[in-house]
Amino acid sequence: AQSVAQPEDQVNVAEGNPLTVKCTYSVSGNPYLFWYVQYPNRGLQFLLKYITGDNLVKGSYGFEAEFNKSQTSFHLKKPSALVSDSALYFCAVRDGSGAGSYQLTFGKGTKLSVIP
Amino acid sequence: GAGVSQSPSNKVTEKGKDVELRCDPISGHTALYWYRQSLGQGLEFLIYFQGNSAPDKSGLPSDRFSAERTGGSVSTLTIQRTQQEDSAVYLCASSLVQGNEQYFGPGTRLTVT
Numbered sequence: 001a002q003s004v005a006q007p008e009d010q011v012n013v014a015e016g017n018p019l020t021v022k023c024t025y026s027v028s029g030n031p032y033l034f035w036y037v038q039y040p041n042r043g044l045q046f047l048l049k050y051i052t053g054d055n056l057v058k059g060s061y062g063f064e065a066e067f068n069k070s071q072t073s074f075h076l077k078k079p080s081a082l083v084s085d086s087a088l089y090f091c092a093v094r095d096g097s098g099a100g101s102y103q104l105t106f107g108k109g110t111k112l113s114v115i116p
Numbered sequence: 117g118a119g120v121s122q123s124p125s126n127k128v129t130e131k132g133k134d135v136e137l138r139c140d141p142i143s144g145h146t147a148l149y150w151y152r153q154s155l156g157q158g159l160e161f162l163i164y165f166q167g168n169s170a171p172d173k174s175g176l177p178s179d180r181f182s183a184e185r186t187g188g189s190v191s192t193l194t195i196q197r198t199q200q201e202d203s204a205v206y207l208c209a210s211s212l213v214q215g216n217e218q219y220f221g222p223g224t225r226l227t228v229t
Contacts, residue, residue, distance in 0.1 A: 034217060043120070043207060043220035044159075090159065102147065103172065104218065108158035 002027040004093050006107035013081045014115050021076040021089050021110045029097025033074040034104065035065055038088040047089075050074060051096065061085070081114045088112075118142065120221035122208050128227045129198055137193045137224045141210030148191050149211075149218060150183055154204040162206075165191065198228045 003026045013019045025031055032051055036044040048059025055067045065076045074091060088111050092104040121140045129135050141148050150162040161175035165185040176182070180198075185191040195202055205225050209218035 036220075041222075043222045044209075046217045046219060049217050092159075102166070103149065103161040103164055103175065104159075105161070106151075106159040 002093050002095055002105045004091050004105055004107035006089075006091055006110045008110050009108075010111045010113065012113045012115060015083055016080050019078050019081040019085070019112065019114070021091075021112060023074045023076065023091030023107060024072050025074060025091070025093040026072065027093050027095050029095040031067075031072075031074075032094050032096035033065075033067060034092040035059065035063070035074075035076050036090045036092065036106075038090065038109070040087075044090065047076070081112075083114045083116055086112055086114045120208055120210055120219055122206075122221040122224050124224060125222065126225045126227075128229060131200060131228055132197055134194065134196045135198055135226065137195075137206050137208075137226070139191045139193070139208030139210075139221060141189065141191070141208070142219055145210035145212050145219075146188070147211040147213060147216075147218075148185055149209045150191070150193050151207045151209065152204045153207055153223070159207065162193070195226075198226075200228045202226060203228045 005024045034049045035047040038044045047063050048057050050057045050067045058064045063078050067074050088109045090109045091107045094104050123138045146167050148165045151159045153159050163183045164172040180196045183193045205223040207223045209220045211218045
């Protein structure tokens with residue numbers, strides 16, 4: 001079985017400050033990890049993914065995420081938050097070993113609020 | 117290019133009625149997924165199609181739910197005898213090949229009264 005935990009329901013950060021949205025995962029095989037963002041009344045938009053290679057992954061809109069195998073974490077980061085970054089963020093995982101289904105398992109989401 | 121489209125964007129139905137939700141994936145994407153997003157619940161996997169292979173139906177919550185994908189493109193999710201607990205946003209996603217990042221449509225908000 002695979003699972004994702006996003007321990008914070010909400011994160012508040014001041015505009016211009018760095019932001020971190022936390023994600024930890026559990027998967028039996030190789031983790032394929034994804035971050036998505038959802039703006040109000042919109043579908044999910046793909047931000048970035050980790051499949052293999054460099055542990056620091058860069059994605060859209062200046063976001064990046066760091067894969068940490070020993071801590072089974074994949075935290076989303078941005079050096080300087082914008083008010084327009086305010087949205088709901090989802091972390092997702094699937095087993096990349098090929099043994100499981102291709103379905104993604106999502107966390108419950110973290111609401112990010114960037115305060116002007 | 118065009119993204120994933122879903123119709124209708126909103127659907128209000130009475131308890132006990134059947135509903136059909138439609139998804140048009142990105143052209144050329146071979147994999148198609150349906151998810152359900154309930155308030156405060158995150159996303160719940162429902163069903164997955166890949167080419168002509170048998171679909172992965174492991175996430176369908178009951179036999180009232182079914183889905184088909186015609187010609188490897190458009191998909192329809194059908195909910196029979198709707199219940200109030202079926203009220204949610206139903207999201208469709210597609211990917212170029214199975215396992216790659218998924219691209220989501222705007223969703224269909226279903227309200228069962």
